[in-house]
Every structure is written in C-alpha cells, then in structure tokens.
C-alpha cells in the first residue's frame with residue numbers, strides 16, 4: 001500500500017462498533033474503521049494486517065481508536081471554511097455519527113426486543129441481516145403497536161417505561177419493522193443529513209457503507225451538538 005518517498009502523516013480513526021442482538025440472548029460484535037485512504041469503512045481485522053497500521057489506543061471514554069500512517073494528501077483538509085453552511089456541506093456524517101450502534105436480527109421475538117431496548121437504553125434499532133446489511137428499522141412504538149391496537153394501551157405502555165403488553169406470542173421483529181428506511185451513506189454531508197431529518201421526520205438515521213452495511217447512527221441531537229460546537233468558530237475548536 002505504501003509507496004517509496006510518499007509523504008505520510010499519523011492519523012487517528014475512531015473504531016466503529018456494531019453489535020447485533022439475536023434470539024436467545026446471542027449477540028455478535030463487528031468492528032470497523034472509516035479509512036481516509038480507502039474512503040470508506042474497512043473491517044478492523046483488515047487494518048491489523050495493513051502495513052500502515054501502528055497501534056490501537058483506548059480513549060478516556062473507553063472507546064478505541066486506531067493509529068496509522070496515511071499519505072499526507074489523504075489526511076489534509078482543504079482549510080476549514082469560516083461559514084457554517086460550507087462546513088455543513090463539507091463535513092461527512094462519519095465524523096459526527098455515534099460510532100457504537102446496536103442492531104437487531106429480524107427473528108427476535110417482541111419480548112426479546114423489549115429486553116434489548118431496556119438493556120441498551122435505546123428507543124430504536126436498525127434491523128440487519130447477515131454481514132450487517134440494513135433491512136429495516138424498529139422502534140419502541142413499533143413494538144407496542146405489535147402487541148396492541150389500542151392507542152390508549154399504547155400510550156400507557158410507553159409511559160410505563162418498558163413494561164410492554166405480554167400478549168406478543170408469535171410476533172417477531174420482521175412483522176413490525178419499517179422497511180422503507182431513511183439511510184445515509186457514511187460519506188454524505190451533514191447538510192444532506194439535515195435535509196433528510198426534515199423531509200423524513202425522523203430523529204435517528206442509520207449510517208451505512210456504500211454496500212448498505214450499518215456502521216453508525218446519526219441522531220438529531222448529534223447534529224445539534226455539532227452545530228453548537230461550531231458556534232465559537234473554527235479557531236476556537
């Protein structure tokens with residue numbers, strides 16, 4: 001990969017973690033890194049055998065980051081623009097998304113899904129098939145609707161904070177998930193993300209590779225926090 005005489009610089013990339021929850025309490029984790037050389041996510045195992053790899057580091061928050069040597073040209077920003085609009089158009093969602101995402105298998109029953117939501121403190125999760133390919137999205141509201149068709153029961157169940165109606169026998173995630181799912185490719189800009197939040201009326205959008213493999217999740221709050229962090233201007237960041 002490295003060419004003789006090539007100017008290099010050290011880069012740090014956050015390790016993206018996708019955990020997938022299966023029936024009977026089984027789960028699987030997959031790690032990847034958004035590589036500036038490959039211009040997309042690559043599996044962490046591939047990084048470990050890359051000749052540019054230097055080390056894996058743990059951050060104070062417990063997240064991991066990968067250190068490697070990349071061509072200077074691939075890491076150089078073209079100068080940080082002063083105005084927020086340009087920064088929104090040039091910052092990719094991969095830099096702002098939550099890189100730790102919980103996904104679920106479509107065959108989970110609703111009790112198991114409720115348990116995942118409670119255990120992980122989440123309200124929605126991408127539904128994936130083998131390899132992490134996105135096939136749907138499922139939320140707490142879908143879960144409650146899957147158990148009852150009474151709107152009052154629905155609201156009561158949500159207010160009870162995770163005490164879902166038990167009469168869900170035989171219903172699985174595949175039967176309640178949304179399949180017309182908004183998604184953002186990891187290289188999409190924050191401006192595209194903002195447009196999608198507005199047009200789809202959603203609060204969370206899965207971030208995927210060009211092959212539709214889930215690598216993160218972007219929320220309206222992630223975007224709002226990023227905009228707030230820009231308020232002081234690029235010189236103060």
Ligand code: SF4
Nearest residue numbers: 035047050052053068
């Ligand atoms: S180790 Fe290699 S593949 Fe991994 S991020 Fe660095 S340059 Fe890309």
